[in-house]
Amino acid sequence: MSRLTGRSTRLRRLTTFALGLTGALVLTACGGAVDKDTDDAPAGKTDAARQGLLTEQAAGEVVDEYERVNNRANAKRDEKLLGTVETGQVHEQSKADYKQWETWSEEDRKSYASAFRYTDREYLIPAADSGVTWFAVKARSSADQDQEEVLLVFDKAGGSYKMTMTVYADEGPLPEIAVDEQGLVTPADPSAKVGTLAPAQLGEHYEDFFETGGKEQATKTFAATGTSKDAVEVHEEGPDDDVERYATEKYFAADPAHPKVYALRLADGKTLALFPTAHTSELMLKPRYMSGFDITPTEEQSLYDAAKRDVVTDEFQGQALGVLDPKGKPRVIAAEYRLVDSR
Template identity: 70%
Template structure:
């Protein structure tokens, strides 16, 4: 999935029946990836450690991803895309395909235009590391001057597929630790690095949406542009015209695909890609429930067009964080997609 040119995540315009009041919330965007082979090099007993996959084979995986992804995007073919993409990023791609018809023509053209990953840096672990995945640091041809993305290719049913892809919005992707053989070292997602473990990031981060970070997130993370943006979503709530009639709340949710990926950094820290999710609930205040209904937005109506007292949207996301062994983690990017509305 190429990065969407505008952030669909909390792009909601909800109207009260007979009132015409609207509200809009915007958040993030999303990135993509695809398939390939499983070719690995051989070595003698005295040779360097064997890599999980050769760089030549990894290049073929990424090339196949680009080709298949571009073909799938042109037709919004989720089945074709599933041959090279899975997990959180595929949840987001499917949402893009479903909601594509509601986008402005300019966005549709940009999304379906062919793209490629440039300036690739292959991050490959050893075959005996226990990892089933490798990563690629690259820039999209859509944004060649941007900070770039980190894309994970994991084994799914014996085939390498993109399972996570996050663009580094806040800061450059830090230097990954590479040994003398050019191999990277995966980190244990359940091992604490400083104040949190990589697999704890998503659940704690969602507190920014639920409480504005007041319960735990504000104290758990270093403040970043990304985290401030999430707090703004919590604070903004519905538009002023809607606030009189409805409340808006967020609730943390288990990600559709919980696997976390982590790599050791050259400075001793850890870089983590983590899944995250929440629901967003717009509910009429009790005194208005007998008189009004909420009319879903065009995007929401694709899932459930009925007018109702409560509109609940589900968002599946991905995040990028740097964990400091001597301090708090910094979340430098989060990308969400609305994947359901009911």
């Protein structure tokens, strides 16, 4: 993923979400087995050592190939190639980046198309018997001027690993992931509550910050963070100055395009969740102006629907990071959205 840090608008920062693996890799289990026939094997230690879903070497090859293909596709905005190696929420955002390319500045286009690498990688690999089909990577992007940590998820789709989610840690370093004696991480059940919410419930509750400014439920449900405060600001901003007199703007929770949630146990007993989230915004003329006025879509909105209209409905698909505390309120520590449709 190449990341642009210069473009920013209402939590919808431009991020280059792009490509992944073009073919299946041969996966080798990590961790050696204890020889059951060895006389000096400790009592109770005769079972085979737990194996990882794949080795760090194999995971590294996945990420290396991801970089190579990603850089080629971004340079040409090759959506066909993109669709063969990427899926999930990150894919929805990547497609939006490609579609809106023509509206960007020359500087942003150059930055997006520039080659990059993931550095300082830490592979987060579950056990082969954990029941999950994905692994994660903690890293930094050479294209990110702020050098924020990023959490990447690669999941099995169509027989190979594809990028499914990518979220940058906006509020400092990522929390420390729990790792066992064999260097394996422990996935958490997205449907199991950790304190007041389950990881799979975070998105629907978080969107209340946009809908009501958090007044209906979110302020009571979540601990305040910079990310949640930004969402409240979006709710409170209302229409731009040039249309504020004539129109109202409201937000409504929407279904994520891809609902899968990923969760990991943290070293301090909490749970880290990567979750999808989505909402629509509705810019509507006030009734007294509907007969004589229309709203002219912006350049980005016009890519989807250029017609002037009384109501402009925008759809935003997002990805976010949350920390669930068994003894306290959950915190949302990062969220990124993309405009994916306007009608």
